[in-house]
Amino acid sequence: MTTDSLPVNASQNGLRARLARFWEPYRSVPLLGWLIALLVSVGLEQLVGRPLAWALGMSKIPALFGIVVILDKPLLIPSALLYTILIYLLPMAIVARLLTGFSNRLARRLLQYPLIVSALVHLVLAYAVLYLWTDISDYRLLVARLTMIAIIVTLSLNVVNGYMGEFSCSHPGFMSLGAYTASVFTLVLFINDNRFGEAILPTSWGPFFFPIGLILGGVVSAIGALLVAIPSFRTRGDYLAIISLAFMFIVKSLFENLEVFGGARGISSQPDYATLPVVFVWTVLSVWIINNFVRSTLGKALNAVRDDEMAAEAMTVNTRKTKMVAFLFAAFWAGVAGGLFAHVLRYINPDTFGIRKLAEVLAMVYFGGLNSVTGSIVGAVGLTLISEALRPLEIYKWIIIPVMLILIMIYRPTGLVAFTEFDVKSLFQPKEAAEKGADHGAA
Amino acid sequence: MALLEVHNMTHWFGGLRAVHNFNLTLEAGQIRGLIGPNGAGKTTIFNLITGIYHPTEGRVVLDGEDITALSPNQIADRGMSRTFQNLRLWRYLTVLEHVKMARYSKLTYGLVGAFFDTPKREAEEKASTEMAMELLELVGVAHWADQLVTSLPYGAQRRVELARALATEPKVLLLDEPTAGMNPEELIQMMEIIRKVHSQFGMAIFLIEHRMKFVMELCEIIQTLNFGEVIAEGTPDEIRNNPVVIEAYLGKEVET
Ligand SMILES: Nc1ncnc2c1ncn2[C@@H]1O[C@H](COP(=O)(O)OP(=O)(O)OP(=O)(O)O)[C@@H](O)[C@H]1O
Ligand SMILES: [Mg+2]
Numbered sequence: 001m002t003t004d005s006l007p008v009n010a011s012q013n014g015l016r017a018r019l020a021r022f023w024e025p026y027r028s029v030p031l032l033g034w035l036i037a038l039l040v041s042v043g044l045e046q047l048v049g050r051p052l053a054w055a056l057g058m059s060k061i062p063a064l065f066g067i068v069v070i071l072d073k074p075l076l077i078p079s080a081l082l083y084t085i086l087i088y089l090l091p092m093a094i095v096a097r098l099l100t101g102f103s104n105r106l107a108r109r110l111l112q113y114p115l116i117v118s119a120l121v122h123l124v125l126a127y128a129v130l131y132l133w134t135d136i137s138d139y140r141l142l143v144a145r146l147t148m149i150a151i152i153v154t155l156s157l158n159v160v161n162g163y164m165g166e167f168s169c170s171h172p173g174f175m176s177l178g179a180y181t182a183s184v185f186t187l188v189l190f191i192n193d194n195r196f197g198e199a200i201l202p203t204s205w206g207p208f209f210f211p212i213g214l215i216l217g218g219v220v221s222a223i224g225a226l227l228v229a230i231p232s233f234r235t236r237g238d239y240l241a242i243i244s245l246a247f248m249f250i251v252k253s254l255f256e257n258l259e260v261f262g263g264a265r266g267i268s269s270q271p272d273y274a275t276l277p278v279v280f281v282w283t284v285l286s287v288w289i290i291n292n293f294v295r296s297t298l299g300k301a302l303n304a305v306r307d308d309e310m311a312a313e314a315m316t317v318n319t320r321k322t323k324m325v326a327f328l329f330a331a332f333w334a335g336v337a338g339g340l341f342a343h344v345l346r347y348i349n350p351d352t353f354g355i356r357k358l359a360e361v362l363a364m365v366y367f368g369g370l371n372s373v374t375g376s377i378v379g380a381v382g383l384t385l386i387s388e389a390l391r392p393l394e395i396y397k398w399i400i401i402p403v404m405l406i407l408i409m410i411y412r413p414t415g416l417v418a419f420t421e422f423d424v425k426s427l428f429q430p431k432e433a434a435e436k437g438a439d440h441g442a443a
Numbered sequence: 444m445a446l447l448e449v450h451n452m453t454h455w456f457g458g459l460r461a462v463h464n465f466n467l468t469l470e471a472g473q474i475r476g477l478i479g480p481n482g483a484g485k486t487t488i489f490n491l492i493t494g495i496y497h498p499t500e501g502r503v504v505l506d507g508e509d510i511t512a513l514s515p516n517q518i519a520d521r522g523m524s525r526t527f528q529n530l531r532l533w534r535y536l537t538v539l540e541h542v543k544m545a546r547y548s549k550l551t552y553g554l555v556g557a558f559f560d561t562p563k564r565e566a567e568e569k570a571s572t573e574m575a576m577e578l579l580e581l582v583g584v585a586h587w588a589d590q591l592v593t594s595l596p597y598g599a600q601r602r603v604e605l606a607r608a609l610a611t612e613p614k615v616l617l618l619d620e621p622t623a624g625m626n627p628e629e630l631i632q633m634m635e636i637i638r639k640v641h642s643q644f645g646m647a648i649f650l651i652e653h654r655m656k657f658v659m660e661l662c663e664i665i666q667t668l669n670f671g672e673v674i675a676e677g678t679p680d681e682i683r684n685n686p687v688v689i690e691a692y693l694g695k696e697v698e699t
Contacts, residue, residue, distance in 0.1 A: 105670055249583060289558045296557040297543050297550060297571065300536065304544050307533035312516035314493060314525055316548035325554065327691055371535065 013018070028431040029096045032110075035104030035125040037095040037214060041088045042132035049087060049136065056083055063139050067385055071392040079240060108432040118428040127280055134276055143388060145276060145344045148283040149337050150380035154364040155290050156333035162363075162370035163294050163419075164326050165306030170228055170244035171334050171361050173251035176353035177224050178217030178335025179342035183267045185213035186343070191271055196263065209271040214282070214339040221335025222328040224251065233323045248358065255350040266349025267342075274343035282340060286333050291373050291422050293329065302326050303371070354400055361403040369415030373422035379415065444507055446471045446647050447523075447615050450626075452501030454484075454491055454671075459547045461487045466503070467649075469615065474641065474648045478682075479668030480691060486528055488668070489617050493525055494518040506614065520548040524613035526604045528651070529657045530621045532592040538603050539588040542575035543568075545610035578606040581643070582636055598629040602636065609640065616640075618650040622657055630657065637661065655666040659683065667691060 029037075051059045055078040062069060065088065066080025110118040134141040153171060160168045167292040188196045190206035199211070228247045232240040257263045293299040301322045304312035312319050344346045360383065370377020386404075408415065444617055449467040453460070461484045469475055477485050491498045494515040503511045510518050524545075533541060550571070556564035579585040582602040587595055592603055601621065608616060621637065624628045634657060641648060652658040658665060659679040667675040667682060669691040675682060 071585075074457065256525070292560045293557050296552075296560075297540075297547060297568065298552075298557040300540055300544060301547055303535055304533050307535060308531045310495060311527065311531035311533065312513075314495070314517050314519055314531075315607060316519040317543040318514075318516045318548070443458070 025097060025100070026093075028104065029100050030103050030107045030428055030430050031100055031416050032125070033096050034092075035093040035122060035129065036103060036128045038101055039125060039132070040095045040128050041091050042262055043092055045087050045136065046132055052082060052086065058083070061136050063137055064143065064385060064388055067389045068391070070389055075295070100307065104430040107428060111428060111430075115425060115428075119424065122180050122428060123284060124286075127277070130280065131276065141276060142344070143384065145274065145279045146341075147280045147381055147384045149225060149340050149344065150361075150379055150384055151283055151363060152286045152333055152337040152340075153361055154368065154380040155376040156330040156337070157361055157365050158370065158372070158376045159290060159294065159302070159326055159330040160370075161365055162372070162375075163299070163306070164302040164323065166323070166327075166329075167238070167241040168228075168244045168327070169241060169358055169362075170225070170247040170251075170331075172246075172353040172357040173248040174221040174224060174331040174334035175338030175341060175357065176251055176255065176348075176350065177221040178214070178338030179348050179353070180261055180267065180338075181217040181220045181335070182210075182213040182339030183270050183342045183348065185216055186210065186273060187267070187269075191269070193269055195267070196335045201325060205271050206271055207278075210278070210343075212428075214336045216337035217339035218332035221338065222332045225328045225331030226324075229327045233320055233327070248354075252350045252354055262349070264350060266352070267345065268347040270343045270346045272343065272346065274340045278443035279340055279344070282336065284337070287373065287377075288424075290329075290333065291424070294373070295421065298322075299326075359398070359402050363401055363408070366405060366408050366413075369418035369420070372415075372417050372420045374420055375415055378417050382416075445469055446455045446473075446506055446512070447649070448502075448504040449492065450502045450504070452488075452491060452498045452502035452503065454487060454496060454498045454500075460671055462491065462498070465668075465673060466549045467666070469647045469649055471647055472645050473488075474650070474662050474665070475628040475666060476553045476665040477649065477651045477663060478653070478655075478658055478688075484689055485668055486619055487671075489525060489619055489651065490619070492518075493523055493617065513588045514552060516548065516604070519611055522612070522614035523617070524608040524611040524615070526601070526608050527620060528689040530600050530604060532600060532604065534593055535591065538584060538592055539572065539575055541592060541603055542578055542610045543571050546571045549612075575606075575610060578609050579603075581609075581639065583632075588630065595678070598625055598632075601633070605636065605640070609644070612673035613646050613677050616646050618648065618655060620651050622652065622654055630654065634661065644666075655683075 006426050053059075053061045058076055062080040062083055065084045066077065069076045069080050107118070110121055113297065130144060134144045153175065157168065157171045160166055184196070185208060187193055187200050189209065190199050190203050192199050192203075224247070226242050228240070232243045253265075255261055263265060293301070301312065301317045301319075304315070304317055305319045305322055309319055312322075338353070345352075364379040364383045365376065367383055368377070368380075369375025383401075387397065387401065390400055393400065445468040447467065447469040449465060449604075452462060452465040455460040465488060467475075477488065479485055487496070492503055492559050494510070494513055494517070497512065501511070502509055503520070505523060508521065510521060513521075535545070536544065550567055552561060552564040552567050555561060556567070576585060576588065579588055580604050584595070584599050584602050584606070588601065592600055595603065604646055605618075605621070618637070622633050625633060637648070638661070650658070650661070662679060665677065665679060665682045666669045667685070667688045674691060675685045675688045677685070
């Protein structure tokens, strides 16, 4: 090794080099390997998580890798950290390393079949991880589902604000249209409740018809989007920001004043249809469809419109149609997410979908990264974790999140992982080149 | 009937008459030039023909169809393509994606294909990639296909714009100062490329140029514009020796 003989003058350099050398073998771990390692960790937690937590002086398993205790119970930080190392970091490091060869071979083998086979294997593994992880506590189950919904919302807003480069503020409004539509759908048809009366159809049918309710929510939300899109995209200029903001407030006060929908008190006791598998499937579906769209030439037209609208028009791109379609498409997914959201919380009111929600979603989009599927996932997950960590601050959280948003827009205007392409096929690829490198090193 | 006809086109920008009573007949396969001092209204004429502005008066007829009121994308789809004087490329698209984008209106897979990645979409995208690569090959930038355009040298960016314009399969190609900012070597290359493109596809070309050598060598007929009006029209030899043209250019020099 030549690096060893190099004089290390700065200790920081030495540390960085050591970290890099430590990380080197992990470069050849494919996604499949990481998923298996995670599965081992969550399995381990099932077996020894509780006793270990007690032994470390905690009353229960740290819910989010110790993030929640940071502000809540700072004294428990060392215990939570140790727990996370013992259950997650260490086992994952060992398993990922040991199974590097195996997981690479498996990944290569899977890719010999149609891509769908690899996709399904990865998804089943991911779901198994999620299932075991959320099995520990209701809190985790709630956070996991809300995070996945946040991914749908963030990604759909990224289509407009990132890929298309406009600035839309109406996403909470679209979510609320979807949430109310889906709630009314399930409550009227399948549930005996005191607001909408007797169920029209057998209650047991409910879960099977739930997707229709969600799609209906998406469609209503897309129709709402039409009201924003028609005046906004008629002329060039930055009307969208202002019109969409107005739309959000109009939807909010509409629901506040409609007594049928409970007015300001909102609607509650939605059935528990948005279970983990349901939310998981919808999230996967939305990521897949949105990613397909933004990678097609029809979707890339959004980028062309953003970067130079006149050139796009001159190259046969129907820019008005492109914008309309993208905006309605984004609204559809926000509506679906709203429907899921209502059936996770099982209580919504007009205030749920106000300016706070807007700040949260915008922060997720701009923090994660514009024009990037990976960025949206990073943004949604990252901001959910931060938001949970800040929960003890209560109302002050709503000062910190907007301030963060402003700082991000100043110092990293495109976000953490911006302008990347999400190529499913390369995601499932074995890390062959790196693996060969490692073999050479060993020889 | 000619391929492209412009009848008595006049355009006002508020109180400024940028184009006055402009007429044009462009036959299929013909190469014509448009010259004139800065601010004469040349680019405005291109913008009027391609639908970016709609003329205050007059008509534009392409292949027998009145396209005066159509939007730029419709006009482009009907076979009128162009390049821009100041490059108009898309910052975050690769070279290949630029050329493929110009196939937008020819794609038939629709939203279903876009959302669900159907076999039809795969096939169409693949065909469009192949066509785009051929065009990039033709203009000599194929080896940069996967780069962002911003990372290319200026001359290469101009060629990407040309390849992109060709991908719409134009019957009429409008080139707005295709050699602006190029060094003499790049200029010769560009001239060769335009000749090659013309002999291969045989479309009509209408080009704006300041470099006399370039216009004189390529064009059959040249129009000279000054203050939005055609002051002379003829073969390169006629234009070269026309005192009105010389005065328009000299006059401009005296002013500046
Ligand atoms: N959008 C616009 N609004 C107002 N005036 C304009 C507009 N576009 C062009 N003009 C004016 O119209 C006149 C003609 O401009 P044009 O760009 O067509 O000239 P040109 O012949 O292409 O010049 P150059 O050789 O410098 O490119 C100029 O006086 C210009 O200032
Ligand atoms: Mg010009």
